Structures are given as structure tokens and as C-alpha cells.
Amino acid sequence: MQFYSRRKKLIGNSQTEQLYGHCLQFYGQPPIENISLSEFETFAVDRLKLLKTVENLGVSYVKTSELYTKKLDAEFSNLNFPYKIEADDWKPQTGPSEYEKRRKDHISHFILRLAYCQTEDLRRWFIQQEIDLFRYRFNDLPSKNIGQFLQYNNLHYHTISIDEKKKLMDKLVTSSFAVSGSTVDGKDFYKVPFQDALDLVRTRKVYLNGGYVYIPHQDIVTIVLNDFRTRLSKALALTARSLPAVQSDERLQPLLNHLSHAYVGQDYSIQKSIGKISLEQIDPLSAKSYPLCMRQLHRGLRDSHHLRHGGRMQYGLFLKGIGLTLDQALQFWRSEFVKGKVDADKFDKAYAYSIRHMFGKEGKRTDYTPYSCMKVILSNPPSQGDQHGCPFRHSDPELLKQKLQSYKVSPSGISQILELVKGMHYQLACQKYFELTHSIEDSGFSLNHPNQYFMESQKLLGGPGAGVKVEVKREDNPEVAAEITEDLDSFFQDA
Amino acid sequence: MTTADYDQASLPDLLPLYYRRLFPFSQYHRWLNYGGVTKNYFQNREFSFTLKDDIYVRYQSFSTQNELEKEMQKMNPYKIDIGAVYSHRPNQHNTVKSGSFQALEKELVFDIDMTDYDDVRSCCSGADICPKCWTLMTIAIRILDRALRDDFGFRHCLWVYSGRRGVHCWVCDEAARKLSVAARSAVAEYLSLVKGGDETVRKVVLSDPIHPFITESLTVVENYFSQYALLGQDILGSKEAVDKVLALLPEDVRKKLLQYFQTEKNPEKRWDTIRSMAQDKRMTAKKGHYFEMEIMLQYCYPRLDVNVSKGVNHLLKSPFSVHPKTGRISVPIDLRELDRFDPFEVPTISLICEELDQPKTEEEQDDNMENENKKEAGERRKMRDYKRTSLAKYVKLFDNFLEEMAHSRKGEVLKNSGECNLNP
Numbered sequence: 001m002q003f004y005s006r007r008k009k010l011i012g013n014s015q016t017e018q019l020y021g022h023c024l025q026f027y028g029q030p031p032i033e034n035i036s037l038s039e040f041e042t043f044a045v046d047r048l049k050l051l052k053t054v055e056n057l058g059v060s061y062v063k064t065s066e067l068y069t070k071k072l073d074a075e076f077s078n079l080n081f082p083y084k085i086e087a088d089d090w091k092p093q094t095g096p097s098e099y100e101k102r103r104k105d106h107i108s109h110f111i112l113r114l115a116y117c118q119t120e121d122l123r124r125w126f127i128q129q130e131i132d133l134f135r136y137r138f139n140d141l142p143s144k145n146i147g148q149f150l151q152y153n154n155l156h157y158h159t160i161s162i163d164e165k166k167k168l169m170d171k172l173v174t175s176s177f178a179v180s181g182s183t184v185d186g187k188d189f190y191k192v193p194f195q196d197a198l199d200l201v202r203t204r205k206v207y208l209n210g211g212y213v214y215i216p217h218q219d220i221v222t223i224v225l226n227d228f229r230t231r232l233s234k235a236l237a238l239t240a241r242s243l244p245a246v247q248s249d250e251r252l253q254p255l256l257n258h259l260s261h262a263y264v265g266q267d268y269s270i271q272k273s274i275g276k277i278s279l280e281q282i283d284p285l286s287a288k289s290y291p292l293c294m295r296q297l298h299r300g301l302r303d304s305h306h307l308r309h310g311g312r313m314q315y316g317l318f319l320k321g322i323g324l325t326l327d328q329a330l331q332f333w334r335s336e337f338v339k340g341k342v343d344a345d346k347f348d349k350a351y352a353y354s355i356r357h358m359f360g361k362e363g364k365r366t367d368y369t370p371y372s373c374m375k376v377i378l379s380n381p382p383s384q385g386d387q388h389g390c391p392f393r394h395s396d397p398e399l400l401k402q403k404l405q406s407y408k409v410s411p412s413g414i415s416q417i418l419e420l421v422k423g424m425h426y427q428l429a430c431q432k433y434f435e436l437t438h439s440i441e442d443s444g445f446s447l448n449h450p451n452q453y454f455m456e457s458q459k460l461l462g463g464p465g466a467g468v469k470v471e472v473k474r475e476d477n478p479e480v481a482a483e484i485t486e487d488l489d490s491f492f493q494d495a
Numbered sequence: 496m497t498t499a500d501y502d503q504a505s506l507p508d509l510l511p512l513y514y515r516r517l518f519p520f521s522q523y524h525r526w527l528n529y530g531g532v533t534k535n536y537f538q539n540r541e542f543s544f545t546l547k548d549d550i551y552v553r554y555q556s557f558s559t560q561n562e563l564e565k566e567m568q569k570m571n572p573y574k575i576d577i578g579a580v581y582s583h584r585p586n587q588h589n590t591v592k593s594g595s596f597q598a599l600e601k602e603l604v605f606d607i608d609m610t611d612y613d614d615v616r617s618c619c620s621g622a623d624i625c626p627k628c629w630t631l632m633t634i635a636i637r638i639l640d641r642a643l644r645d646d647f648g649f650r651h652c653l654w655v656y657s658g659r660r661g662v663h664c665w666v667c668d669e670a671a672r673k674l675s676v677a678a679r680s681a682v683a684e685y686l687s688l689v690k691g692g693d694e695t696v697r698k699v700v701l702s703d704p705i706h707p708f709i710t711e712s713l714t715v716v717e718n719y720f721s722q723y724a725l726l727g728q729d730i731l732g733s734k735e736a737v738d739k740v741l742a743l744l745p746e747d748v749r750k751k752l753l754q755y756f757q758t759e760k761n762p763e764k765r766w767d768t769i770r771s772m773a774q775d776k777r778m779t780a781k782k783g784h785y786f787e788m789e790i791m792l793q794y795c796y797p798r799l800d801v802n803v804s805k806g807v808n809h810l811l812k813s814p815f816s817v818h819p820k821t822g823r824i825s826v827p828i829d830l831r832e833l834d835r836f837d838p839f840e841v842p843t844i845s846l847i848c849e850e851l852d853q854p855k856t857e858e859e860q861d862d863n864m865e866n867e868n869k870k871e872a873g874e875r876r877k878m879r880d881y882k883r884t885s886l887a888k889y890v891k892l893f894d895n896f897l898e899e900m901a902h903s904r905k906g907e908v909l910k911n912s913g914e915c916n917l918n919p
Binding site: 171173174175176177194195198199201202203204207208209210211212 | 645647648649670674675677678680681682684685703704705706707708709710
């Protein structure tokens, strides 16, 4: 990846058309021109915003639904990325041209590769969003352009002859739900090595013979996606190896680091409005602005004057995230535990340490971040006697129903929530809980973090926990960092 | 008599004899070397040994056939497992920078174990097998072998008796050896129809459309069903067995059958009725009802352990290894004689060691003279030795398998060099 150090001559129009002859690409070739630092930064941040949108929409909507597509269309156009192939306007009236959009798409992808190649987690996230993005854009291509795309990218998926189709007619029809006799007659079928279509093989959704699967034209997207995933995965591994050379460039290092931290989105780790919440406010806040998981934990703590480790971690970090100081936290937990079986001495010896640990004041001094919804839902499931976890995921539906009834949620609201739970849309269920308890139609955000729930609720109610600005950790180079963090700050606020 | 009264306690005496005079090292090396096409393929292969007193050693590797022989003759392993071909010599893996030592290739393998069928066989359970339930293995081999060949295009599948209660399949095609974890998992899932553990009653659920793979598999099952299930396992005989079958059916069908079974006691007739009821339902109802097929599959379709097939680095018992509990040798199975294969006729280590002591026949003395000039004394003796025992025909089978692979490799080379292979 040396595009920022090679000299480049001016490129004429015909060459540019060749370079970006298709609105969709596999990102096989890195860009080879000079760009300014500010363009570098803008491109990267814009693409990151796009990928974050892709991630959020993917949680809230089915990835091929109309609503999803419409929302993503809007984001594309806002951020000036290419998305409609008919837009062959090389010289538009206003805004960037199609060529410029495609160039941005190309360059920004490669910049983000630099930021996201370093760890397994980062790679996995980046690949997932780029795949979803690619799928959305590929599905948008009219069918003649698909053939063009395949050819352009040397994907040798051969169509089978009419004779072969006739011979295999029965088999093709019985292998796939979506394939009827007329489909076989009318559409092209591609013969693809089975290794390139594992998802279809695994679920037996396709005819397999002699090591090849026979795929109707409309399903070729799965194949192309697999190809894309493999290529990108390999490329990222290669990128990671040449990263030291890139990182030695001091202009880029801070930005790349910030970009890779951004993937978790707002992590609510540092609060500018620390101490805006007083301990007396916690009880009423728990009823008004806590997500169900935290409300449950708070209730459990108040009732039994104790919480087990999992609960202390989940709730303790949440409290840090809403703005409690270390002293407040210590006071809060001690006062509760002391009402139970723990005396003040024992508390100081056994529990205070772990609270200080949460705030990064002990041990290796990692500043632990409050758990996101994904973390609460997927890791450390609660067992008997535990209060942590996600009630929509981990509670028995009957118990969940009772709890919601006791919190005065309407019967129709409860059934809506239970439907979502049945479909395993736990975050959507919590979002619905938000909407019902705040008496609004549309929450206006995609829920992925308990502290986000709290903040959004406080924003709505005009409470003290709202308007919290997140500060990004600053790196050693203050000038560059200052420039960069301004942009990144504003980005984070939109998340 | 084929068992010659095997006793596990005699292994320490029998194993040295086995590894010195009977184990087919030359063929074994020929197999794992795969024509020497890839450099260090044999050298980077992991073996693991289980020694006396259950001592288990991993990451064994060898530079040559000779080294393999010497080591095995020194250690006399009770069990031998074969693992993956790694990026470096396994016995040097500690010297490799962490993260660089990777499993690169391995045969695609399947392990069918009779204990996985305990819920549907009434004759035996656990580690026991008998001629009646062995049919399940026959069915499994037929179904899977067909699928691996026809559907996946694999041509070199070695089926091996595990030595006690199951069979293994080693798919040795180059394409198979290069499969990723995801691909292996996908192949195993494609081949899986019976899903669920103890708490699942109905383990096979079919819906429209019925994939050609299922249709083909059913054809095989149908060939054996009457003899194996209705007669041998008597699944529609006793009340207990019948109840198990009925539990898989829709409520209304079950009620009708309970009544019908009060008068009709003949299992074949009972089955015919279930069949025709299913067919009738398919004519009238909108949704597909395939319960007669589901029953056949639940009772007969192969149950494989996906985890064994998924991992590139998974270790599996080696062919020609001894099973310590039964003494039987893990021998290749001849698919041309599959229906006649009898696990109780498979030679044990005690038998073949005993056969070694038999005086030579006239035929063998003639052979000796012929081969006198050809090879070194040691190898000559070894060749003669296993040939004198019941192990001979299994080594021959293995030879044929290796010959076919060599032939394929030659074909590939010719193809790649642009010439055409006139001998298909």
C-alpha cells in the first residue's frame, strides 16, 4: 500500500473511465495516486460512517427488505458514494461527479483496510460490513450489468447449455424451492465449484453433481459474496504484514488508530459530564430511563442488598457510563451491601477493590468499558440466582410478561414485545419497550448499548444524563490529533 | 476360527511381532507420500501414538519410511492416529514461532459409530454389535459413498473398519485434502439428515421440495428396510417398538393406526398401511407429508459426527492400527463385497501372529525362489509374512486403492502438460 508515496501523472478521461468503468468493484487493485491528508481523512471518516450505518441498519431491519434499502440509499447519497449505475453523469450540475464518487469509494476502502487489518476482531467486523455493503449494491445491479461485472472481474462461472438444462430439469426443480420448470427454461444456470457455494451446499438448497453446483441466475449473488469475502480476508492478512511500514508514517498513525477504535462505536467509556447525576436520582432514573436489564439489576440490588459478580460488572460499568464518579460508585455499592450481610470492613476489603478496578484504578489499570447489548446478549449467560444478562434473551417469556405487566406496559405492547423476542430480535424488543415506556411511536435510534438507551431517554425527558459528549483518547501528536478528533467527535455524536 | 482367543494382556507380546513382520509399511508410506508431488508432505504429517499404560504422545513425525518403521518398532504403540499435514515438522513444532505452526491439509474423514444409533436399534446397545445391526453400517457406506462420488465428485474414498463398532472413511482426493474447515463443515451438514439428541423425538423432518440427495438416499434405504427394520429389528412388532414408531407420526394418523394395529399384526402389512396413508395425505393435503420417509430415515440413515469431519487438525485412528479392546485390525472394506462384509471375520492380531507360525506351504516356497533376486532379505521376508496371514487380502485391497490414486495422478500430470490420456 504505497499510494501516498508514488508520483502519479495526470490521467486523461478515457483512462479514468476504464479505471472506474463499473460502479461496483472487488477492490482488487489499490489506488495509485497522491492525495492530500485532508482528503485521506475525509474519505476514511465518510466510509466509516457508511459502514456504521450498514451495521446499525442490519440490526434493525432484514437486510434485503425495502425499508433497509431505502434507508441505505439515503445514506449513500448523503455521503456521496456511488450507488445507482444509471448515474453516468461524469459532469453533474452540482456535487461530485460519478467518477469522483467511485474514486472515493475505491480509496476509502483501502484506507480502512489499513485501520482494520490488525486484529481478528477488527478484520471480522470490517469484512462483515463490507460484505453487507457489497450485497446491497450488487442486488441493485440490473441483470445485464451482473454479467458484465462477472466478466470484468474474471469470475469464470459458466452457464450450462440448453441441452444440459433439459437433461437436468427434474433435478434442478427438486433441488430448490425457488426453481420451477419455467425458471429452468427461461433463466441461465451457472455451474460453480461447490467450494465457492458452501452456504447453498450446507443447507442443500441447490443441485450438486460431480463437485459442481447448478445455480439459477438470481442466486449468483451468494457465490459472488463468498468470492468477495475470501479475497478480502486474504487481502487483509497481507495488509497486516505490510502495516509496520505504514504506521511509521507519523501523519497517518494517529488517524488510523482512531479509526480502528471507532468500530465499536460510542463505548461510553469517558464522560464529559461526570458527576451530573446524584445518588438520590438513581431510583427514579431506574424506573424512567434504565433499559430493562439495568432496571432488573437495580431492583435486584435494592431487594437483596447484593449482586453476584456478573451483575456487579454489568451494572457497575453501566453506572460508570451514565456519569457516576468512583467515589459515588463506592458510596452507592457500600450503602447497599451494608444493608445486607456485608459489613463495611468486609466491603472495603472484598468489593471496593473490584469497583476501583472497573474505574481503572487498580491492577493493569484498564479502563473497562460498559457492556454493549451484543456483549450482554451473547456472553456469560446467567444461571440460577443471577440477575445479569438481557431479560429479552435470557428470561423465560412468562416471567418477562409478568415483569412487563408489573411495569404497567399495555397488553398489546407486551404481545408486540413477545413477538420480537420469539423472532430473536432482542434489541428491537428493548427498543419497543423504550417506545412504550416513553409513549412515542418511533424511538428514532437503533439500540445497541444500554447506556445509549439511558442517554436517549434522558434526551427525551430533558434530564441531567443527556447531552453527554464523548471524548476520544488523544494520542501523542497533539496538533494532528486535535484536527482529527474534531471531525471524529462530530461523527460520534451522530452514532 | 478367526479370533484365536484375543486377550488384551498379550498385546505387549503381539505388538512387536506385528510391527516387525506384518504391518504394511511400504504401502502405508506410499499412501501418505501421495506420489511425492508436494515437498515434505510425509515429513510434515502428524502421527500420535497411545503407548502402554495409556501414555499418549502427539506431534510425532518422520522423515522417511525407514524412520517410521524404526520408531514404531521401538515404541510398539497400542493405537496409532493420523493427523494433519502441517506447515513444519510436527516434532519440531516447539521451535516454530507461535502462530506460524499451522495445519495445512488433511484427508476429509467421516466416523460412523454404532452407539449413535442406540435409540433405534433393539438388538444391541453401547459398544456391542451383531450381524443384525451391522446392516446400518452397510447402509451408511452405500449412501455416503454414493454421495461423495456422484454429488461431490470425489474418487478416492477408503472405507475402513474401525475395529469395534463402526467404520471410518478417508477421502484422499487432492481437492478433499485441501478443503477448508468451512468446506468440511458444509459437506458434513449436506450429508446430515438425522438431527437432535435425547430430548428430540422426531429427528428427521422433511419438507418440500425433496432434494435429489434425499431421494437417492431413500432408494438405498428402501433396499434394506424390509429385511433390516421390519424383520431384523422388528420395529412394528412389539408394543414398545410400535409406540416408538407411532411417536413420530402426526396425531390423526397415530390414532387411526393404533386402532388398525389391534387387528393387523403382520409387520409388513402394518408398514404398507403407513406408507399408503402417507401417500394419501400427500394427494389431499396442501403441505407435503413425508412421514413414512422420515421413519425410514430415522431408523436407517447414517449418523455422522460433524466434529470429526470439520477439523483440519482432527486426529483419527489409522488404518491397520490395532483396536486394543477387540484386537481386531482396522482393515479396508471391499465395497464390491460390501453386503458380505462380516466384522466378526476381521482378523485379530492374535490370529495373524499365530498364522505366522504356520509352516510354509509349497506355493509359498515357489514364490520365495522367484522373489529371491528382487529385493533385500528383510523386505522379502516381510512381503512373504503378511501374505501368509489373513491380513493378505486387506493389504491387497489397500494396494488397489493406492494404484488407482497413482493412476489418477498420472492422468492429472498428462492433462496439465497438454497431452491427452488415452486410457480412461
